Amino acid sequence: xxxxxxxxxxxxxxxxxxxxxxxxxxxxxxxxxxxxxxxxxxxxxxxxxxxxxxxxxxxxxxxxxxxxxxxxxxxxxxxxxxxxxxxxxxxxxxxxxxxxxxxxxxxxxxxxxxxxxxxxxxxxxxxxxxxxxxxxxxxxxxxxxxxxxxxxxxxxxxxxxxxxxxxxxxxx
Amino acid sequence: xxxxxxxxxxxxxxxxxxxxxxxxxxxxxxxxxxxxxxxxxxxxxxxxxxxxxxxxxxxxxxxxxxxxxxxxxxxxxxxxxxxxxxxxxxxxxxxxxxxxxxxxxxxxxxxxxxxxxxxxxxxxxxxxxxxxxxxxxxxxxxxxxxxxxxxxxxxxxxxxxxxxxxxxxxxxxx
Numbered sequence: 001x002x003x004x005x006x007x008x009x010x011x012x013x014x015x016x017x018x019x020x021x022x023x024x025x026x027x028x029x030x031x032x033x034x035x036x037x038x039x040x041x042x043x044x045x046x047x048x049x050x051x052x053x054x055x056x057x058x059x060x061x062x063x064x065x066x067x068x069x070x071x072x073x074x075x076x077x078x079x080x081x082x083x084x085x086x087x088x089x090x091x092x093x094x095x096x097x098x099x100x101x102x103x104x105x106x107x108x109x110x111x112x113x114x115x116x117x118x119x120x121x122x123x124x125x126x127x128x129x130x131x132x133x134x135x136x137x138x139x140x141x142x143x144x145x146x147x148x149x150x151x152x153x154x155x156x157x158x159x160x161x162x163x164x165x166x167x168x169x170x171x172x
Numbered sequence: 173x174x175x176x177x178x179x180x181x182x183x184x185x186x187x188x189x190x191x192x193x194x195x196x197x198x199x200x201x202x203x204x205x206x207x208x209x210x211x212x213x214x215x216x217x218x219x220x221x222x223x224x225x226x227x228x229x230x231x232x233x234x235x236x237x238x239x240x241x242x243x244x245x246x247x248x249x250x251x252x253x254x255x256x257x258x259x260x261x262x263x264x265x266x267x268x269x270x271x272x273x274x275x276x277x278x279x280x281x282x283x284x285x286x287x288x289x290x291x292x293x294x295x296x297x298x299x300x301x302x303x304x305x306x307x308x309x310x311x312x313x314x315x316x317x318x319x320x321x322x323x324x325x326x327x328x329x330x331x332x333x334x335x336x337x338x339x340x341x342x343x344x345x346x
């Protein structure tokens with residue numbers, strides 16, 4: 001017969017061994033299944049389908065152009081602006097675990113659009129999930145649109161100003 | 173015994189390492205600033221991705237809708253399909269003309285193989301005289317869009333790769 005303290009010392013190293021090799025110990029598993037939550041998750045995948053393109057803008061005075069992803073509308077603020085007929089929202093498709101709720105994160109700061117020499121400020125980025133619910137559907141799919149506002153000084157040289165922004169999608 | 177249980181818990185964690193739950197992608201944004209009596213390309217003509225076969229084929233690119241239609245031995249793959257778009261701004265009451273080539277030749281990057289875009293076709297909104305020349309009258313200050321589609325001629329067993337080409341367009345303000 002060993003004293004109690006000696007038994008503890010003997011079990012200790014066995015416990016460490018079990019932890020290292022991850023071998024199941026049936027006598028202990030019953031008490032531990034409640035504390036280990038196993039979730040097999042299909043990794044999320046996000047693909048950009050369309051560019052956030054404000055279209056052609058002529059402005060002689062300061063103002064801004066905004067695209068609302070909920071309505072798809074493009075609006076101009078400022079005097080005497082002229083807009084080209086075509087523009088597009090940013091469009092993304094997400095695939096992953098069916099029915100899983102997800103969150104979409106867009107940049108909260110300024111994104112600079114540049115033509116190489118000059119830049120313009122894009123801000124107030126917002127998204128709108130097609131169908132409303134911020135969750136993947138029964139097929140594990142979701143689509144969302146992105147809009148924002150671009151500030152215009154009215155003195156920008158002619159040309160296309162472009163930039164990139166990061167979109168992060170997370171399981172909730 | 174409490175400490176023993178915690179150690180085993182950590183041990184199980186090493187088996188069931190969770191999958192990465194977040195995904196990130198880079199989006200693109202653009203705005204096209206116009207000046208009076210200027211001209212910019214706001215969208216490049218793009219026939220997207222497609223495959224060739226032993227039978228020649230064509231891809232028709234609609235100048236209004238950006239839609240692609242394949243014929244013959246061509247199969248369209250997802251992604252792409254954009255008509256060219258050029259933008260100018262006229263001051264009040266002007267006659268403007270737009271001229272463009274009716275055929276554009278594309279060459280494979282890093283190679284010599286070519287494909288032609290034939291029957292280059294503008295979107296409506298102009299008086300089209302054919303042969304790559306059209307006219308339009310503007311009222312008050314107006315953004316002038318000119319969009320071009322066409323028909324891509326894909327040869328039998330056309331070599332795989334990215335085909336690009338350039339062409340000149342002219343917008344005249346009278």
